Amino acid sequence: MDDLYREIIIEHYKNPSYRGHLDPNDISFADNNPLCGDHIEINLRVDDRGSVSDARFDGHGCAISQASADLLIESVIGKSLEEIKHLNKQDILNLLGIELGPVRLKCALLSLKVLKAGVYGLGSASDDLLE
Amino acid sequence: MTLDISKIRQDFPILEREIRPGVKLVYLDSTATSQKPVSVLAAMDEFYRHSNANIHRGVHVLAEESTAMYENAREAIARFIHAKSPRQIIYTRNTTESINLVAYSWGRANLKNNDLVILTEMEHHSNLVPWHILAAEKGIRLEFIPVDDQGLLDLDVYRNLLSQGPKLVSFTHMSNVLGTINPAADIIKLAHEAGALALLDGAQSVPHFKIDVQALDVDFMAFSAHKMVGPTGIGALYGKTELLEAMPPFLGGGDMIKEVKLRSFRPNDLPYKFEAGTPAIAEAIGFGAAVKYLEGLGMDAIAAHEQEMITYALERLEEIPGVKVFGPVAEKKGGVAAFTLTGVHPHDVAQILDSLGVAVRAGHHCAQPLHEKYNIPATSRASFYLYNTREEIDALVNGIYKVKEYFG
Ligand SMILES: Cc1ncc(COP(=O)(O)O)c(C=O)c1O
Numbered sequence: 001m002d003d004l005y006r007e008i009i010i011e012h013y014k015n016p017s018y019r020g021h022l023d024p025n026d027i028s029f030a031d032n033n034p035l036c037g038d039h040i041e042i043n044l045r046v047d048d049r050g051s052v053s054d055a056r057f058d059g060h061g062c063a064i065s066q067a068s069a070d071l072l073i074e075s076v077i078g079k080s081l082e083e084i085k086h087l088n089k090q091d092i093l094n095l096l097g098i099e100l101g102p103v104r105l106k107c108a109l110l111s112l113k114v115l116k117a118g119v120y121g122l123g124s125a126s127d128d129l130l131e
Numbered sequence: 132m133t134l135d136i137s138k139i140r141q142d143f144p145i146l147e148r149e150i151r152p153g154v155k156l157v158y159l160d161s162t163a164t165s166q167k168p169v170s171v172l173a174a175m176d177e178f179y180r181h182s183n184a185n186i187h188r189g190v191h192v193l194a195e196e197s198t199a200m201y202e203n204a205r206e207a208i209a210r211f212i213h214a215k216s217p218r219q220i221i222y223t224r225n226t227t228e229s230i231n232l233v234a235y236s237w238g239r240a241n242l243k244n245n246d247l248v249i250l251t252e253m254e255h256h257s258n259l260v261p262w263h264i265l266a267a268e269k270g271i272r273l274e275f276i277p278v279d280d281q282g283l284l285d286l287d288v289y290r291n292l293l294s295q296g297p298k299l300v301s302f303t304h305m306s307n308v309l310g311t312i313n314p315a316a317d318i319i320k321l322a323h324e325a326g327a328l329a330l331l332d333g334a335q336s337v338p339h340f341k342i343d344v345q346a347l348d349v350d351f352m353a354f355s356a357h358k359m360v361g362p363t364g365i366g367a368l369y370g371k372t373e374l375l376e377a378m379p380p381f382l383g384g385g386d387m388i389k390e391v392k393l394r395s396f397r398p399n400d401l402p403y404k405f406e407a408g409t410p411a412i413a414e415a416i417g418f419g420a421a422v423k424y425l426e427g428l429g430m431d432a433i434a435a436h437e438q439e440m441i442t443y444a445l446e447r448l449e450e451i452p453g454v455k456v457f458g459p460v461a462e463k464k465g466g467v468a469a470f471t472l473t474g475v476h477p478h479d480v481a482q483i484l485d486s487l488g489v490a491v492r493a494g495h496h497c498a499q500p501l502h503e504k505y506n507i508p509a510t511s512r513a514s515f516y517l518y519n520t521r522e523e524i525d526a527l528v529n530g531i532y533k534v535k536e537y538f539g
Contacts, residue, residue, distance in 0.1 A: 004482060005537055014538075037495060037508035060508065062478035063538075107478060 003098055005063065012067035018074055020056040029118030030059070031125035033110045038065045040114045042073070051080045062107050064100070069111035071095040076115065084119050087112060089130045134428060134436050140518050142168035142424075154488040157523045162307050162335065162467055162514035163492050164357045167421075171361060174420035175413045185409055187386060201412050204419025205402070211422040212333075212352070213343040214369055218401040221368040221375070222410055226334040227257035229353030229368035230301070232405060233330055234261035236378045237351075238299075244270035247297040249327070251276040251284055251313075252504055253306040256497040258332045262301070276302070278504060282309035282458035289318070293325035300329050304336035308498045308512065309458030310441065310467030312336070319349050328374070334358055338516075339437055339465050341430040344369055356414065360517075361421030365414035368405070375401050382407040425517075433517045437466035440515040440524065444468050447528045454531065457510060466515035469496070472531065475538045477511040483537055484511075484530040491527070 022043040030041035038061030045054040055077050057069040075095060076084055092112050093100070100108055113125035120129070140146050143166045148156045158166060178200060184193035186201050202217070209217040223229045238261075242248070248262055252275050265271050274297075276289045284302075300322040305312045315336075319329040330351040336342060337352075338359035344352055351374070355366040370378075380387055380398050384407035389397040398404045425433065442461040445468065448454050453473035458464050472480055481493035491513045495502045502508065513527055 004486075005479075010537065037499075037502075039508075060476075062476035062482075064478070104478075104482065 004100075004104075006096075006098060009063055009067040009096065009098075012070040013063040016057075016066065016070040018056050018070050019058055021058060022054055022056050027118045029114055029125075031110070031114050031117065033061070033065070033106055038062065038107055038110055040065065040069050040111045042069075042111070042115050042118055044076075044118065046081065049080070050082065051078060052076050052084070057111060061110070064096075064104055065107040065110050068092055068096055068108045072111045072115065081119050084115065087116065134432050134517060136436070136518065136520055139428070140520075142170070143518055144169065146518060150485075150488040150490075154486075157487075157489040157526045159513040159515065159519065159523065159527060160490045160492050161358070161516035161519075162496075162512065164363065165338065165360050165516055166518065167362065167417075168360055168424050170424050171417045171420045175362065175417040178413050178416045183413075186412055187403075197412060200416045200419075201410075204415045207419040207422050208367055211342075211426060212337065212354075212369060213345055215345060216372065219369055219372055219375065221370070221402045221405045222415055223353075223366045223368055223405075224364055224411070225355040225357070225366035226255075226332060226353045227366075229351075229366055230258055230330070230332065231261045232368055232381045233301075233351050233353075233370075234265050236381045236405075237328075237374065238262075238265050238271075239269070240377075240379050242269055242271050242298055245272060247272045247274060247292075247295055249274050249276065249289070249292050249297045249300040249302075249322075251302045252278040253282075253284070253309060253311065253498065253501050254301075254303055255307055255332065255334065256499070257334075258301055258303060259500070271298075278309070278311075278501065281460075282306070282311045283463065284311075284313055284318075286314075286317070286321075290321065293321060293327070297322070297325060297327045300327050301332070302330075303332040303334070304342075305339065305465050305467075306458065306498075306501075307335050307467065308469045308496050308501055308510065310464030310469075311459055312340075312463060312465055315349070316347055319347055323348065335465065335467075338425075339430075340434040350374055356418040356421055359421055360424055362411075362414045362417040364411045365418045367418075372401065375405070380407070381405050384408045386410075428517065436517060437515055438462075440519055440521075441466045441468065443521055444513065444515065444524045444527070447524055448531075451528065451531055451535075453535065457505060466519075467512065468514070469510040469512040471507055471510055472534060475534055477509045479538070480511040480531070480534050483534045484527070487526065487530045487533065489523075489527055489530045 025043040026046040027044040040059040047053045055073045116129040117125040182196040184197045186198040205217045277285045322329040328350040333352045333354040337354040352369040357363040387407040456470045477493035
């Protein structure tokens with residue numbers, strides 16, 4: 001328990017560094033977790049070399065979903081879109097530093113799905129994007 | 132008569148479980164599914180060990196026994212809801228399938244473009260989506276009895292809607308989120324006066340208080356065994372005989388026929404007309420054992436216990452700063468307390484409660500439109516049944532204080 005709500009998670013949930021919007025932006029995408037109504041939107045700015053120069057997220061949901069979005073956005077600034085396409089489930093778990101059961105995993109992975117769907121230019125954030 | 136809860140708890144082995152070392156289970160999620168007493172487990176086990184065979188067609192001893200057990204369970208269920216005849220009890224998988232059966236069979240045969248079906252804003256998705264499908268297919272119209280701020284149906288709006296000549300009023304007897312117990316007898320009577328039929332979603336009422344389908348004069352009623360100490364995979368549709376007889380079959384196949392030619396069939400009599408293929412035999416027998424268990428305790432005693440639980444729970448929850456419980460006052464509801472805690476997502480509430488062994492549900496509880504109405508994405512929901520105690524409600528309340536500490 002103390003594990004699941006590690007200070008870093010509570011901290012990123014309560015005081016996120018990357019919550020907000022970028023206007024203008026190059027990539028913007030949003031989707032929900034139908035199970036619990038968690039919602040994440042991401043905005044990216046991409047430079048000429050195809051790297052993320054700035055990023056933000058917005059949305060609402062549980063501590064796990066919002067903290068993982070903040071951590072993920074922090075980690076992708078400076079990364080190339082190609083690198084983002086290769087991010088997977090394990091990268092999120094490494095960022096959070098915890099193990100998660102199947103239900104909460106969905107919360108943690110929503111931001112990655114939304115990010116990758118945006119980068120690939122897809123219509124919706126599917127589970128196929130997590131592999 | 133009051134229930135001896137500590138004795139009842141001995142009938143439910145799972146309640147002894149430690150969720151993790153030193154942390155005992157506090158199960159407050161019976162609205163999703165109830166726990167099962169040993170008598171139900173034993174009935175199913177005994178069937179498989181001793182009598183297992185397919186029903187109806189065999190002439191050997193096992194087939195005879197299995198058929199008798201399956202049909203005895205149907206009789207017990209019919210008695211439990213005071214149906215005139217066991218032939219009015221159609222086994223389904225659950226409430227959802229029962230409602231779909233009515234929508235597909237009765238709905239397809241009797242509803243046409245522009246016909247009105249009245250639902251309510253507090254319906255479970257299982258009493259919304261089948262009608263959405265029919266609306267797309269047939270162009271039927273849907274109207275909704277609104278829910279007010281206290282979680283009660285606005286019957287004035289209902290009376291107005293009735294003047295539009297609806298064909299069906301389909302509504303939940305008790306909300307699985309607000310806990311509201313709707314005045315079913317009045318709603319059904321008004322429907323009949325307007326020339327409409329009434330379908331009652333009994334998923335949350337049949338498990339918790341005495342239901343008399345004849346006194347209610349209801350046309351159809353859907354319910355699930357798993358919410359009333361029975362197994363998953365089995366439920367029932369009750370219907371008035373003349374309606375069921377006039378309805379076309381739902382699924383086609385074995386058992387539901389009287390006679391099959393290469394190019395045609397004649398449907399079987401009730402209830403078999405609606406029971407195609409090998410059914411959930413062991414589960415039906417478990418369902419029978421479940422209603423006997425509930426009857427043994429007495430539905431009035433069960434309802435009284437739950438009333439005591441919800442009264443105490445509301446009192447304790449409402450004293451916690453930041454907690455908001457949805458739904459009406461205790462006297463107008465069953466044992467369901469859906470709540471929000473300011474600043475903390477319901478998932479996080481449920482997760483921290485789980486670490487203390489307290490099992491509650493978080494989400495929209497398959498009632499998304501209702502949550503939208505109240506402008507909240509989700510709630511945490513604690514629900515109470517015949518085996519819950521005041522100490523368990525105290526554990527819930529202490530847990531919520533713990534959540535506040537984490538997120539403080
Ligand atoms: C009011 C209500 N109706 C219908 C259902 C659906 O029951 P089942 O999933 O057993 O079909 C439920 C279950 O949560 C319910 O609470």
